[in-house]
Amino acid sequence: MAVKRTPFIAGNWKMNLDHLQSIAFVQKLAWALADAKHDFADAEVAVFPPFTDLRSVQTLVAADSLPIGYGAQDVSAHDSGAYTGEISGAFLKQLDCRYVIIGHSERRTLHAESDAEVNAKVKAAHRHGLVPVICVGETAEDLEAHGPSAVPVAQLRAALDGVDGSKGLVVAYEPVWAIGSGQAATPAQAEQVAAALRALLVELLGEEVAQSTRVLYGGSVKAANIASFLREPNVDGALVGGASLDIPEFASIVRFKKHVGA
Ligand code: PGA
Secondary structure, three states: OOOOOOEEEEEEEOOOOOOOHHHHHHHHHHHHOOOHHHHHHOOEEEEEOOOOOOOOHHHHHOOOOOOOEEEEEOOOOOOOOOOOOOOOOOHHHHHOOOEEEEOOHHHHHHHOOOOHHHHHHHHHHOOOOEEEEEEOOHHHHHHHHHHOOOOHHHHHHHHHOOHHHHHHOOEHHHHHHHHOOOOOOOOOHHHHHHHHHHHHHHHHHHHHHHOEEEEEOOOOOHHHHHHHHOOOOOOOOOEOOOHHHOOHHHHHHHHHHHHHHO
């Protein structure tokens, strides 16, 4: 049974734009998107600024009722206490964050974040009413050794251990070799892994949750290739890094229907 999933375009700013820059950026993005009301309404948009920007983004989005969601790039597995440098999901919820990215490959690689930590963070997000955007993806070596789906599927299985699917989630398939490289996966490659991830969602969380969960592709997405990914039946949007910092480019990604010709 085909279920209509609203496409989701998520902009991961990484460590770019301070809180003053974030205000100007979100304002300009909202203007750029307002030109495209019809197409815009067909996709959900969210930005993922650095923690220090979130209060400013919250104030702007609330004051102007902007149809732009936002979330954080990480969350602590703990709720409060002696965890220097960490940010509780409770604090993010108080800033009206809807989403939080968990297990991005830069955290797994640069901060040695394990599958067990990713799992604990997913549960922390749910405890605080946040929707985790769970990132999975294989390195070029994994691809060579195990083929395309094995590592992302194993990472998602671990991330979802004991997780209640009714609390909501988004999955982002981001091949590590495609991130920031300018070398995106092909739409067929993205679809193959997205389909395998959805099959795992069926197995772990049941058909209904699996069919309503958005599976995104990420890795060198730009306006020129977004439509080809969104044509694939199991790809429901994109997690965009570099191109999310370029307002016309990101707005054009959100208006993917123009490229599809729909
Ligand atoms: P990229 O990054 O779009 O710059 O490849 C994607 C990501 O890291 O989420």
